[in-house]
Amino acid sequence: xxxxxxxxxxxxxxxxxxxxxxxxxxxxxxxxxxxxxxxxxxxxxxxxxxxxxxxxxxxxxxxxxxxxxxxxxxxxxxxxxxxxxxxxxxxxxxxxxxxxxxxxxxxxxxxxxxxxxxxxxxxxxxxxxxxxxxxxxxxxxxxxxxxxxxxxxxxxxxxxxxxxxxxxxxxxxxxxxxxxxxxxxxxxxxxxxxxxxxxxxxxxxxxxxxxxxxxxxxxxxxxxxxxxxxxxxxxxxxxxxxxxxxxxxxxxxxxxxxxxxxxxxxxxxxxxxxxxxxxxxxxxxxxxxxxxxxxxxxxxxxxxxxxxxxxxxxxxxxxxxxxxxxxxxxxxxxxxxxxxxxxxxxxxxxxxxxxxxxxxxxxxxxxxxxxxxxxxxxxxxxxxxxxxxxxxxxxxxxxxxxxxxxxxxxxxxx
Amino acid sequence: xxxxxxxxxxxxxxxxxxxxxxxxxxxxxxxxxxxxxxxxxxxxxxxxxxxxxxxxxxxxxxxxxxxxxxxxxxxxxxxxxxxxxxxxxxxxxxxxxxxxxxxxxxxxxxxxxxxxxxxxxxxxxxxxxxxxxxxxxxxxxxxxxxxxxxxxxxxxxxxxxxxxxxxxxxxxxxxxxxxxxxxxxxxxxxxxxxxxxxxxxxxxxxxxxxxxxxxxxxxxxxxxxxxxxxxxxxxxxxxxxxxx
Numbered sequence: 001x002x003x004x005x006x007x008x009x010x011x012x013x014x015x016x017x018x019x020x021x022x023x024x025x026x027x028x029x030x031x032x033x034x035x036x037x038x039x040x041x042x043x044x045x046x047x048x049x050x051x052x053x054x055x056x057x058x059x060x061x062x063x064x065x066x067x068x069x070x071x072x073x074x075x076x077x078x079x080x081x082x083x084x085x086x087x088x089x090x091x092x093x094x095x096x097x098x099x100x101x102x103x104x105x106x107x108x109x110x111x112x113x114x115x116x117x118x119x120x121x122x123x124x125x126x127x128x129x130x131x132x133x134x135x136x137x138x139x140x141x142x143x144x145x146x147x148x149x150x151x152x153x154x155x156x157x158x159x160x161x162x163x164x165x166x167x168x169x170x171x172x173x174x175x176x177x178x179x180x181x182x183x184x185x186x187x188x189x190x191x192x193x194x195x196x197x198x199x200x201x202x203x204x205x206x207x208x209x210x211x212x213x214x215x216x217x218x219x220x221x222x223x224x225x226x227x228x229x230x231x232x233x234x235x236x237x238x239x240x241x242x243x244x245x246x247x248x249x250x251x252x253x254x255x256x257x258x259x260x261x262x263x264x265x266x267x268x269x270x271x272x273x274x275x276x277x278x279x280x281x282x283x284x285x286x287x288x289x290x291x292x293x294x295x296x297x298x299x300x301x302x303x304x305x306x307x308x309x310x311x312x313x314x315x316x317x318x319x320x321x322x323x324x325x326x327x328x329x330x331x332x333x334x335x336x337x338x339x340x341x342x343x344x345x346x347x348x349x350x351x352x353x354x355x356x357x358x359x360x361x362x363x364x365x366x367x368x369x370x371x372x373x374x375x376x377x378x379x380x381x382x383x384x385x386x387x388x389x390x391x392x393x394x395x396x397x398x399x400x401x402x403x404x405x406x407x408x409x410x411x412x413x414x
Numbered sequence: 415x416x417x418x419x420x421x422x423x424x425x426x427x428x429x430x431x432x433x434x435x436x437x438x439x440x441x442x443x444x445x446x447x448x449x450x451x452x453x454x455x456x457x458x459x460x461x462x463x464x465x466x467x468x469x470x471x472x473x474x475x476x477x478x479x480x481x482x483x484x485x486x487x488x489x490x491x492x493x494x495x496x497x498x499x500x501x502x503x504x505x506x507x508x509x510x511x512x513x514x515x516x517x518x519x520x521x522x523x524x525x526x527x528x529x530x531x532x533x534x535x536x537x538x539x540x541x542x543x544x545x546x547x548x549x550x551x552x553x554x555x556x557x558x559x560x561x562x563x564x565x566x567x568x569x570x571x572x573x574x575x576x577x578x579x580x581x582x583x584x585x586x587x588x589x590x591x592x593x594x595x596x597x598x599x600x601x602x603x604x605x606x607x608x609x610x611x612x613x614x615x616x617x618x619x620x621x622x623x624x625x626x627x628x629x630x631x632x633x634x635x636x637x638x639x640x641x642x643x644x645x646x647x648x649x650x651x652x653x654x655x656x657x658x
Contacts, residue, residue: 073525110627113470171601171627173527176570179536180595181626212597214570 005315008306009322012299013330019291020327026287027331027385030280032339034381039343039371041273043350045266047366049229049255055134055194057258058223059232060239062086065249067220074105074119076175076213076220083219086247087127090224093238095231098130101219103209107172109152109202114160119201120172122209122219131225134197140164140188143205150184153198157189164188170204174214182212193367229255281388288324288392296320296400303400304408317401324393325386332382346371438553438561446563447551449586450579451544453617456642458484462494463637467533470630475532478638486544488651503656504531511537514656521656533633534602534625538573545579548572559583574601585609587618601626613642 013020053059067078080086083101090099103122108115125143128135135142135151141164143149150168157163164186171181184204192198210217226235232254239252256263296303303316311319350370455461460482467475477499483489489506493499503514504524511524526538549565549572556562565577576594581587587609593602602625606618617637625631649655 108627112627113629115625115627169599169627171595174570174596177526178567178570178572178596179527179574179593179601180597181599181601182595182597183599214596 005319006322009319010326012319012323013326016295019295020330023288023291023327024330024334026284026291027328027389028335028338029331030284030388031332031335031381031385032342033280034277034384035336035339035373035377036342036346036371037273037276038377038380039346039373040369041269042373043346043371044269044369046372047370048262048266049259051194051366052259052262053225053229053255054132055192055197057255058131059226059229060224060236060252060254061258062090062222062224062239062243062250062252063220065251068251068253074220076103076105076173076215079103079175079215079218079220080222080250081216081218082247083217083222086222086242086250089242089246090222090239093235093242095226095228095235097225097227098127099222099224100124100127100131101206102221102223103206103213103215103218104220105172105209105213107170109156109160110169110171111160111162111166112169116156116160117200118156120170120209121201121203122206122213122215123203124206128203131223134192134194135190135203137191138188139191140186143187143203145205145207147205147208148182148184149187149205149208151188151190151203152186153201154189154191155195155198156200156202157186159199162186170202170212172213174212175218176214178214180212180214182208184208232256277384281384284385284388285392288327288389289395292320292324292393292396293399295323296396296403299400300403300408303403304405304410307403307405308409313401316403317397320397320400321390321393324389324397328386328389331389332385335385336378336382343371343373347373438556440552442561443551443553443563444546446553446561446581446583446586447546447549447565447579450563450581450588451546453587453615455483456613456615456640458643458646459613459640460643461637461640463635465531465533465633465635467531467633468631469532469628477531482646482650484646484648484651486547488646488648489540490651491540504537505651505653505656506537506540507651507653510653512653512656516657519657521653534623534631535633536573539602539623545577549577554578556583559585560589582609585616587616589618608636612637612640 062080064078064080067075070078080101087099087101090096101124105120107118107120109118123143125135138151143151150170152162152168162168166186168184168186169181170184171179174180190198206219209215224235224239226232236252236254243250243252306316347370350368352367353369460480462478462480464476464478476496477493478495479491480494481489481491487506487508491504493502501516505512505514505521509526511526512521513524514521524537526536528537529535530537530540545565548568550568551563551565554562554564559582561581561583563579563581565579567575574593575596576598577591578594579591580589582589588606590606591604592600593604595601602623604624605622606620608618608620609616610619611617612619617640619637621635623633623635
């Protein structure tokens with residue numbers, strides 16, 4: 001009987017071609033949207049993390065104990081006194097791509113006519129290139145090892161109307177909290193693709209920062225870049241071992257600890273995508289309820305006849321449920337295949353979203369938005385579509401099963 | 415003959431130096447610095463002060479403050495005008511700075527290096543009023559009654575590495591001060607004028623601080639009244655009492 005029910009259900013699906021087409025398309029569109037969305041979420045999630053790691057937090061960062069608790073005020077007095085020795089030891093670890101020392105502080109940058117609050121990074125340009133791509137795109141020239149030079153972001157250059165060659169004044173507090181003011185020539189303007197950074201972070205040679213902040217060669221942090229973020233935990237253990245053996249007053253933190261706001265932003269995104277998922281599921285559910293209800297209504301006489309020739313209520317219910325599932329399956333296969341070209345394009349090329357002003361937001365963003373799809377996306381989306389098909393068919397199937405035989409047959413007589 | 419001339423010249427130069435040293439004695443330098451400190455504020459006082467900040471391309475900022483101060487490490491400043499900012503308070507105790515805004519229940523901690531209410535003064539500029547504790551004075555020059563004091567920071571944690579201050583010796587008040595960073599670069603310039611008697615001493619009642627970082631930006635301070643007090647209770651400078 002089971003096989004018979006299935007055959008009748010499949011027969012009905014293919015008998016009503018137009019209805020089948022629209023129902024299957026509903027599931028196909030859902031499947032299409034879900035696969036695409038899953039890939040985009042994963043792509044965006046990865047891109048945000050990778051960009052944050054690259055431009056801001058690194059895979060790992062080393063600080064002096066006590067610095068993190070006071071990080072908001074960027075204390076220069078809580079510093080790593082021998083950063084070069086620490087870097088040399090860390091570089092011996094497998095999977096470490098690069099390590100660079102920083103002096104990070106706040107202050108004021110002035111062109112004489114305009115001034116603005118800034119974060120200043122003292123960096124060693126050669127080593128910095130191994131831990132970030134932020135200063136790869138520089139108009140003008142790169143920083144040298146020392147001297148009164150500064151790199152500013154593209155956005156700041158526009159806001160202050162200054163270009164390479166212009167002189168700026170840097171006001172900052174020394175490690176001992178004394179005021180200092182120094183001159184620096186703009187050597188270049190960097191474009192990192194992250195407006196917040198380009199507006200509020202200026203970089204100077206490490207030695208120059210060390211001099212005007214009275215740091216005596218000490219750094220406030222060491223940024224470490226790895227070959228792959230999946231090795232973060234492993235390398236962190238290695239760094240911890242080195243620190244506990246040789247530098248017990250230092251600590252290491254990974255990017256998850258360093259960028260909780262990104263994790264929070266991603267969680268918020270997940271909620272948004274969850275809502276979109278639910279809406280899609282809801283739509284599919286209602287469409288299938290609607291079409292199968294109409295189908296039940298249209299086929300009242302047919303149901304009456306089937307009941308009259310001995311088909312049980314349960315068989316009728318199963319037949320309609322099977323119809324829903326077959327429609328869902330056709331839609332899943334169709335949507336899963338139709339989405340392939342777009343998935344390929346989004347995974348390989350992506351869409352350029354630079355013109356949408358996405359760089360203005362407070363998290364690093366790649367101007368080209370790419371998806372990352374995995375085979376499991378088709379499985380997840382397919383299951384979701386099949387669940388919505390089953391749920392959508394459940395109520396009409398119940399109604400069909402409850403149909404009274406006499407009334408159903410009467411309705412068939414015109 | 416040339417040798418004799420050279421020796422004589424050296425002797426005269428040395429004598430000139432000694433004379434200058436005698437003319438600008440260490441005691442005089444200390445005395446002028448102390449009088450400069452004294453001319454600014456009494457030990458314990460209550461005062462009304464207006465502050466106006468001009469920044470190119472921006473609306474002028476004007477505030478009137480009621481100040482209560484005790485020693486060099488306790489001061490409470492309450493905004494009395496404009497009406498929209500009335501009731502805001504800034505408390506300075508030791509190295510700590512707090513701002514209380516009536517709409518916000520808890521006082522917010524401020525940084526010493528931040529600008530004081532958008533002015534050309536930093537919070538710290540207004541916190542420390544006794545230069546004699548932090549600087550070693552040397553007289554570098556004089557023009558009539560005006561003496562140029564060069565103040566060198568005694569410790570690396572003092573706000574400015576060097577201050578040059580012109581002092582009117584007969585009036586015992588400062589007339590002009592230049593503040594330098596560790597690099598030796600001029601950071602701020604202040605002019606003191608309108609000398610008048612307030613709280614029993616001659617004091618500069620008007621000050622104008624120029625911001626070197628922003629051409630055309632300055633802040634003017636006028637003391638409207640000042641009253642020396644015998645005492646002020648310590649709880650007045652308690653951060654937990656700011657909302658009262």
